[in-house]
Amino acid sequence: METIAARLSAYRDAGDSVRDHLLERRDAIVGADPHNAWISVIDTATLSGMIDWLEQQSPSLPLYGVPFAVKDNIDVAGLPTTAGCPAYCYWPDAHAAVVERLMRAGAIPLGKTNLDQFATGLVGSRSPNGACRNAFDRRRVSGGSSAGSAVAVALGQVAFALGTDTAGSGRVPAAFNNLMSLKPTRGRLSTRGVVPACRSLDCVNIFGLCGDDLRRVFEVVDGFDPLDPQSRPPQPPAPLGAAIPPGRFALGVPRDEDLEFFGDDQTATAFHRSIEALEALGGEVRRIDLTPFLEAARLLYEGPWVAERYSAIRGFIESQPDALLPVTRQIIGAGAEPLACDLFTAQHRLAELRRATESAWAGIDCLVTPTAGHLPTLEAVEADPVGVNSQLGYYTNFMNLLDLSAVAAPGGFTPDGLPFGLTLSAPAFMDRALIDLAERLQRHCQLPLGTGRQTAPAAEALDADHGEHRQAIAVCG
Amino acid sequence: METIAARLSAYRDAGDSVRDHLLERRDAIVGADPHNAWISVIDTATLSGMIDWLEQQSPSLPLYGVPFAVKDNIDVAGLPTTAGCPAYCYWPDAHAAVVERLMRAGAIPLGKTNLDQFATGLVGSRSPNGACRNAFDRRRVSGGSSAGSAVAVALGQVAFALGTDTAGSGRVPAAFNNLMSLKPTRGRLSTRGVVPACRSLDCVNIFGLCGDDLRRVFEVVDGFDPLDPQSRPPQPPAPLGAAIPPGRFALGVPRDEDLEFFGDDQTATAFHRSIEALEALGGEVRRIDLTPFLEAARLLYEGPWVAERYSAIRGFIESQPDALLPVTRQIIGAGAEPLACDLFTAQHRLAELRRATESAWAGIDCLVTPTAGHLPTLEAVEADPVGVNSQLGYYTNFMNLLDLSAVAAPGGFTPDGLPFGLTLSAPAFMDRALIDLAERLQRHCQLPLGTGRQTAPAAEALDADHGEHRQAIAVCG
Numbered sequence: 001m002e003t004i005a006a007r008l009s010a011y012r013d014a015g016d017s018v019r020d021h022l023l024e025r026r027d028a029i030v031g032a033d034p035h036n037a038w039i040s041v042i043d044t045a046t047l048s049g050m051i052d053w054l055e056q057q058s059p060s061l062p063l064y065g066v067p068f069a070v071k072d073n074i075d076v077a078g079l080p081t082t083a084g085c086p087a088y089c090y091w092p093d094a095h096a097a098v099v100e101r102l103m104r105a106g107a108i109p110l111g112k113t114n115l116d117q118f119a120t121g122l123v124g125s126r127s128p129n130g131a132c133r134n135a136f137d138r139r140r141v142s143g144g145s146s147a148g149s150a151v152a153v154a155l156g157q158v159a160f161a162l163g164t165d166t167a168g169s170g171r172v173p174a175a176f177n178n179l180m181s182l183k184p185t186r187g188r189l190s191t192r193g194v195v196p197a198c199r200s201l202d203c204v205n206i207f208g209l210c211g212d213d214l215r216r217v218f219e220v221v222d223g224f225d226p227l228d229p230q231s232r233p234p235q236p237p238a239p240l241g242a243a244i245p246p247g248r249f250a251l252g253v254p255r256d257e258d259l260e261f262f263g264d265d266q267t268a269t270a271f272h273r274s275i276e277a278l279e280a281l282g283g284e285v286r287r288i289d290l291t292p293f294l295e296a297a298r299l300l301y302e303g304p305w306v307a308e309r310y311s312a313i314r315g316f317i318e319s320q321p322d323a324l325l326p327v328t329r330q331i332i333g334a335g336a337e338p339l340a341c342d343l344f345t346a347q348h349r350l351a352e353l354r355r356a357t358e359s360a361w362a363g364i365d366c367l368v369t370p371t372a373g374h375l376p377t378l379e380a381v382e383a384d385p386v387g388v389n390s391q392l393g394y395y396t397n398f399m400n401l402l403d404l405s406a407v408a409a410p411g412g413f414t415p416d417g418l419p420f421g422l423t424l425s426a427p428a429f430m431d432r433a434l435i436d437l438a439e440r441l442q443r444h445c446q447l448p449l450g451t452g453r454q455t456a457p458a459a460e461a462l463d464a465d466h467g468e469h470r471q472a473i474a475v476c477g
Numbered sequence: 478m479e480t481i482a483a484r485l486s487a488y489r490d491a492g493d494s495v496r497d498h499l500l501e502r503r504d505a506i507v508g509a510d511p512h513n514a515w516i517s518v519i520d521t522a523t524l525s526g527m528i529d530w531l532e533q534q535s536p537s538l539p540l541y542g543v544p545f546a547v548k549d550n551i552d553v554a555g556l557p558t559t560a561g562c563p564a565y566c567y568w569p570d571a572h573a574a575v576v577e578r579l580m581r582a583g584a585i586p587l588g589k590t591n592l593d594q595f596a597t598g599l600v601g602s603r604s605p606n607g608a609c610r611n612a613f614d615r616r617r618v619s620g621g622s623s624a625g626s627a628v629a630v631a632l633g634q635v636a637f638a639l640g641t642d643t644a645g646s647g648r649v650p651a652a653f654n655n656l657m658s659l660k661p662t663r664g665r666l667s668t669r670g671v672v673p674a675c676r677s678l679d680c681v682n683i684f685g686l687c688g689d690d691l692r693r694v695f696e697v698v699d700g701f702d703p704l705d706p707q708s709r710p711p712q713p714p715a716p717l718g719a720a721i722p723p724g725r726f727a728l729g730v731p732r733d734e735d736l737e738f739f740g741d742d743q744t745a746t747a748f749h750r751s752i753e754a755l756e757a758l759g760g761e762v763r764r765i766d767l768t769p770f771l772e773a774a775r776l777l778y779e780g781p782w783v784a785e786r787y788s789a790i791r792g793f794i795e796s797q798p799d800a801l802l803p804v805t806r807q808i809i810g811a812g813a814e815p816l817a818c819d820l821f822t823a824q825h826r827l828a829e830l831r832r833a834t835e836s837a838w839a840g841i842d843c844l845v846t847p848t849a850g851h852l853p854t855l856e857a858v859e860a861d862p863v864g865v866n867s868q869l870g871y872y873t874n875f876m877n878l879l880d881l882s883a884v885a886a887p888g889g890f891t892p893d894g895l896p897f898g899l900t901l902s903a904p905a906f907m908d909r910a911l912i913d914l915a916e917r918l919q920r921h922c923q924l925p926l927g928t929g930r931q932t933a934p935a936a937e938a939l940d941a942d943h944g945e946h947r948q949a950i951a952v953c954g
Binding site: 199200226229230304307308310311314335336337338339340341342343344345347348351352354355358 | 676677703706707781784785787788791812813814815816817818819820821822824825828829831832835
């Protein structure tokens with residue numbers, strides 16, 4: 001397990017060779033992938049070419065030589081994009097905008113990772129490349145759809161990874177693999193070069209081991225992209241202010257009757273413990289009525305929004321329906337049916353629900369929810385592929401519809417040794433504040449990073465390092 | 478013809494009786510309505526009750542005793558709302574939010590005005606109450622759908638009026654009756670208590686004789702309404718700044734090939750003359766490629782947006798289809814057909830077009846277009862009800878889809894003596910700046926007000942009056 005700061009320091013202070021390190025990492029992935037985390041890995045020649053380029057750059061680049069993974073619905077020129085559907089495969093001419101920004105900052109992509117086909121699923125097993133397996137227990141789901149990206153980071157194969165998150169696809173696998181993930185404000189990270197799921201809701205998400213890792217990557221990829229019609233110009237932070245005060249803050253917690261653990265008492269216990277930890281950090285609990293949040297969530301899959309997924313791959317699904325997995329075809333195919341008048345009615349209802357949730361936000365600095373109510377086995381998902389998948393979106397489906405920013409944060413482990421994750425959310429543009437709070441929690445609980453043993457770096461260590469880091473950004477700016 | 482300032486002064490300085498004046502105005506409307514401007518007029522008892530209330534208030538209320546008209550798709554408690562369809566009629570318990578604000582400020586509604594049924598039309602003749610007739614020439618259309626509201630102001634029956642404007646329904650009748658109208662930024666005026674047309678696009682618009690009248694009304698009705706899900710919280714003005722500089726400003730004008738007058742050379746001449754007037758006011762012409770604007774316009778009626786109209790009255794149109802006029806039933810009924818996946822595709826395309834128009838806005842302070850390319854006769858509309866109507870939306874259909882603020886301004890008269898109107902538009906929240914520029918133009922051209930002879934009041938006269946006016950607002954605020 002190695003944070004970005006540790007990797008940069010290994011190059012800079014310990015004299016690690018960028019070339020040797022990256023080639024070794026690549027070879028290790030090619031050597032064995034028992035978790036089905038990867039779909040394609042960069043070839044040695046292309047990787048060497050990237051390293052040649054990197055060696056011409058300043059070593060003070062903020063992500064100099066840092067290896068990362070990319071979900072296979074995000075373009076990396078030189079690697080095929082399949083979206084988890086071999087027949088859909090194409091070879092992009094250009095990197096996705098976020099990949100381009102990362103590479104200019106010195107980060108190196110090692111390959112493309114496994115996903116629920118067309119990013120439709122929260123399990124990670126809806127893939128012709130094999131079910132992606134949990135980094136802690138291979139009999140369990142990895143979570144999805146950004147399955148392989150999460151597992152690759154949790155296993156320490158890469159320092160960070162990119163996924164996408166429309167309805168929970170970044171947050172759920174982060175929770176299931178003891179990672180931190182930023183599900184940024186919609187439109188804050190460019191989605192140019194990303195295969196759309198629900199284009200108006202899709203977010204690129206970042207997987208990292210700790211808050212410092214998320215911040216370093218976010219600083220590089222954050223920014224308006226005039227070529228992405230969904231990109232939003234910078235806006236002032238939400239009315240509550242950009243920061244959640246370290247000393248004392250109003251913490252929204254769902255009412256007991258809104259909590260749902262699907263019979264998993266261990267996860268329930270883990271959630272209640274993590275609330276205690278947040279209280280120890282200054283959180284003052286306010287109970288929140290989740291009714292309008294949960295109604296918004298139901299619009300996404302029970303309402304006409306599935307038609308947005310259909311519109312994204314319409315030509316493909318109409319001409320090659322058999323190229324999709326049956327479960328994916330069933331779900332996305334249903335998007336051909338809804339009427340536009342019903343979609344308008346649902347969009348008007350969503351506007352009402354957004355307004356209804358505003359009174360909740362007026363009284364709290366952030367909301368904490370479980371990220372998912374339980375961590376199912378692959379067997380359980382196989383027995384009920386749609387039902388179990390739906391359960392996993394209970395706390396995540398509403399957030400992009402309601403224009404929230406969110407960070408999925410590690411919340412400790414159940415007595416069975418399975419990771420538990422919670423999600424901190426707030427109105428749009430509160431991304432940094434949420435990362436900071438998740439980081440405080442991770443440190444407070446002294447949680448191990450990914451599948452490793454060491455805990456998050458102390459604040460003092462990072463502060464010392466950050467001065468230099470900030471300067472480096474100014475130099476390469 | 479009497480401006481709001483003149484009416485207030487008549488009460489305050491000339492000792493006019495509020496009661497006598499308002500009852501006289503009411504009786505005059507009941508006495509004769511050869512233009513088919515009105516659907517219902519307030520009864521004497523109700524009006525007297527309102528005057529009783531008013532007499533308990535401070536005479537410094539900003540709209541003390543000022544009579545106004547309300548389009549019959551906006552609720553006034555005590556009067557039926559029909560939306561131009563008698564079978565749809567209901568008696569609202571409460572005033573629409575904008576009416577409530579006006580009445581608290583002292584304004585008195587005299588009745589409800591004629592409209593194209595369900596606000597679907599730009600002609601004013603699609604009404605079972607009889608075709609509304611132009612205030613200048615009864616053989617011509619009034620423009621619509623806010624037909625009667627415009628005609629009532631132009632004839633001097635009321636000092637100002639409310640309409641609605643989804644695709645041009647406020648701007649077109651303003652143009653055809655020599656009025657000024659603010660089509661405000663979407664979500665800036667509450668639409669609570671308004672029969673929806675396209676709920677996500679609908680704006681309440683204001684008709685007045687001059688800029689000062691619009692400002693006085695706008696100051697009263699402007700404001701966030703938490704009970705209206707489409708209402709937008711106050712936002713900073715567009716990046717270009719809140720004002721259009723009086724001395725020198727960049728004036729966007731469509732390229733010649735994008736201008737369309739449907740063979741009406743007189744209107745073309747009037748438009749070119751009004752550009753000269755704007756140049757005299759400091760406008761520096763920049764030619765603008767309207768292609769993305771016009772493509773957005775086509776989405777509204779040729780694309781799936783008509784499904785939003787269908788969703789608004791779905792229960793009614795499905796149970797009583799014969800209660801609609803054939804032309805309205807044909808247009809709105811077609812909204813049952815489009816698919817949600819096509820609507821998503823169109824919404825994504827709209828996002829692209831919005832982005833495409835941003836480069837145009839980056840170089841100009843405002844855009845000037847004709848409001849409509851010609852002013853047809855009722856006969857011409859009868860001969861081709863859908864075709865001629867469509868022509869009238871050529872310059873107006875795109876503005877709400879592209880989130881623009883706009884002011885329809887008088888632009889003089891054709892040699893035939895028919896009013897010509899132009900529209901000044903800019904990004905959202907530029908409402909006040911556009912009113913100011915329209916006012917400068919109206920004064921510069923010394924245009925008569927409505928169907929009257931006197932011209933707009935001079936700036937000095939208003940400035941003197943405004944000090945007192947502002948103070949009055951502070952008192953009643």
